[in-house]
Amino acid sequence: MRTEDQWESDRLDVDTYLDRLGITGPLAPTAQNLRRLHRAHVLTIPFENLDVVLGRGVDLDVPAMQAKLLENRRGGYCYEHNMLLAALLDRLGYRVTRLFARPDLHYGKPLPRTHMALRVEVEDGTAYLADVGFGDSGPLDPVPFGDVVSEQAGWTYRLAEERDRPQPWCLYLKRDDGWFPVYRFSLEAHHRIDCLVANHFISTNPRSPFVGRVFLERIAEHWRLNLNNRVLTLRHADGRREESRVEDDGFAEVLADRFGVVLSEPELKSVLAALPD
Numbered sequence: 001m002r003t004e005d006q007w008e009s010d011r012l013d014v015d016t017y018l019d020r021l022g023i024t025g026p027l028a029p030t031a032q033n034l035r036r037l038h039r040a041h042v043l044t045i046p047f048e049n050l051d052v053v054l055g056r057g058v059d060l061d062v063p064a065m066q067a068k069l070l071e072n073r074r075g076g077y078c079y080e081h082n083m084l085l086a087a088l089l090d091r092l093g094y095r096v097t098r099l100f101a102r103p104d105l106h107y108g109k110p111l112p113r114t115h116m117a118l119r120v121e122v123e124d125g126t127a128y129l130a131d132v133g134f135g136d137s138g139p140l141d142p143v144p145f146g147d148v149v150s151e152q153a154g155w156t157y158r159l160a161e162e163r164d165r166p167q168p169w170c171l172y173l174k175r176d177d178g179w180f181p182v183y184r185f186s187l188e189a190h191h192r193i194d195c196l197v198a199n200h201f202i203s204t205n206p207r208s209p210f211v212g213r214v215f216l217e218r219i220a221e222h223w224r225l226n227l228n229n230r231v232l233t234l235r236h237a238d239g240r241r242e243e244s245r246v247e248d249d250g251f252a253e254v255l256a257d258r259f260g261v262v263l264s265e266p267e268l269k270s271v272l273a274a275l276p277d
Contacts, residue, residue: 006192007083007098008062009090013070017088020044020070029093029123031142038130038142041085046075046259047135047217049210053274054267058203060195062087074261077210079199081133082116089130095121100194101185102167105137113167114198115183116190119145129159129171135217136224136235137173137182145169153221154237176239214275216259225258229275232258248272 018024021040027033051058051068058080059065065080086096097120102113117131120142128142140152143159150157156174167184174180202208209215218225226233227246232254234242246254252268255261263271 007087007090008192009087011062011066012084012087012091013066014088014091016066016070017084020073027092029089031122031124031126031128033092034089034094034120034122034128034130035141037085037088038132039140041081041132042138042140042219043221045069045081045132046261047077047081047133047215048075048259048261049077049213049215050074050261050263050267050271051076052203052210053214054270058199060192060199075216075259076133077202078116078131078133079195079202082118082131083195085130085132086118089118089120093123097187097189098191098195099185099187100190100198101171101183103183104170104181105183106181112198112201113185114202116195116198117171117183117185119187131171134182136219136226137180138219139171140219140221143171212274214271216255216261218259227254227259248275251275 021044023036023040060079060083065084068074069076069080069084086098089096096118099117099119100113101115101117103111103115116133117129120128120130127145129145130142131138139157140155141150143150143157145159148158158172160170160172161168162170165184167186169186170184171182172179173182202210205211213229216227222237224235230246232244232246251272252263255263
């Protein structure tokens, strides 16, 4: 089966995607254009799990993801973000490998290997980790493979290969207390059916971090915003942190103004009903 067949890349409306990102002009598969596309996606489309909260589930068919994230200007989680980006990159001539990663986050016990990220080769053969779907700890720009520190508007990332581990590659984010392990992965290519199985767990299982709570994240160049049920946290690149509580009467405004997500009245009512007091 050809890659474009199993991933439905041929069903993507490239013009609709680029219009959502505000990108025009020639897009040869270069490192510069990969960075343009990656950064524009991260800055434009939020991370959110509201369809899980609303009981709709998450449809990974390209037309469904396109309608939701591009045409209806909603957000999504890692599969939606990175499967759409991968389809776009396929269409533009990049070589894309879909990867699965295990979040680390100094969690203390193994987390499920259900995060999706991308290995992307540009036209000169240089490889990058592209990931527009990890939320507020994810990179703003693609991170090059190799012994390179990637400075990104005050946020600093690097990839390290640790060959004694089952998933030898690790994405690190530099913090005040040192290098923070975001997630670990191998370079094994995955198939679309793997994403469908993982998506079912993430969107339905009570042990999933996206079931039973409202969760949104937004990345800008110099800040990261996180809404976890009612707690709104703003982190700045210089280390400053602000936290506040969102009440029912201000929830729709926060969704619209801070995350760019507009819900209908019935949708908002269902989301509010899912929130803790």
